[in-house]
Amino acid sequence: MGDPNLSFTPPATDNYVFVFDALDQRKVTVQPAQQKITTKVKVHYQPRAGDTKDWNLWIWPDGMGGQVKNFTGTDEFGKVADLELDGDYNKVGFIVRTDNWADKDGGDRFINDIWYGHNEVWIKQETIRFTQVILTEQHLRKHLILLRSNSIITVMI
Numbered sequence: 001m002g003d004p005n006l007s008f009t010p011p012a013t014d015n016y017v018f019v020f021d022a023l024d025q026r027k028v029t030v031q032p033a034q035q036k037i038t039t040k041v042k043v044h045y046q047p048r049a050g051d052t053k054d055w056n057l058w059i060w061p062d063g064m065g066g067q068v069k070n071f072t073g074t075d076e077f078g079k080v081a082d083l084e085l086d087g088d089y090n091k092v093g094f095i096v097r098t099d100n101w102a103d104k105d106g107g108d109r110f111i112n113d114i115w116y117g118h119n120e121v122w123i124k125q126e127t128i129r130f131t132q133v134i135l136t137e138q139h140l141r142k143h144l145i146l147l148r149s150n151s152i153i154t155v156m157i
Contacts, residue, residue, distance in 0.1 A: 039089045041111055042120040045071065045096055046078035051125065053098055055105070057081055062091035062110070068099075077122060090114050096123065 021027035043057060060066035071079040085092065092111045097104040105126060111119050 036086070037088045037117070039085045039087060039092065039114055039117045041083045041085075041092055041114070041118075043071075043081045043083065043094065044075065044077045044079070044120070044122040045081070045125070046123065047125045053103060055079065055096055055098060057083070058095040058097055059083060059085070060093050061085055061087060061089040062093060066093070088117055092119075096125075 017031050019029040019031070021029075039061070041059075045055060047053070047055060056071060057069045058066050059069050069081055069083050071081045073080045073082075090113065092114065093108055094111065095104055095108060096106065105123075109123075111121055113119075
């Protein structure tokens, strides 16, 4: 029988994927990452009716430096920004603001529990709270997670 406390310390320059077996929590497969690892976040922002300011986002992975990201389109809710950050992050901070920090809508907000490198949030102007999607069926299908009939999966939406 193998060592139950086996450890794995990869070189700091390598990226690895850890695959956990849903039916046997002791079974973990470690393999080198085959593609660039990124964290994707979609931000929906609804300004007040008549607000014509050119809003954008200041976004940063928790504990790291930030950068400006512009809204990339609109939907029925309002402005939309499809963001992609290099690396795998569980927590990303953001501030809705205008250029040169002339105006900002609220303070630091954080998107927590980013699952499989994807998350989506909806924010209404001048509200502190926002709606966050933890995991959707679309994300499950996109990542080709196969569920067996005797598996139990808990999804938080």
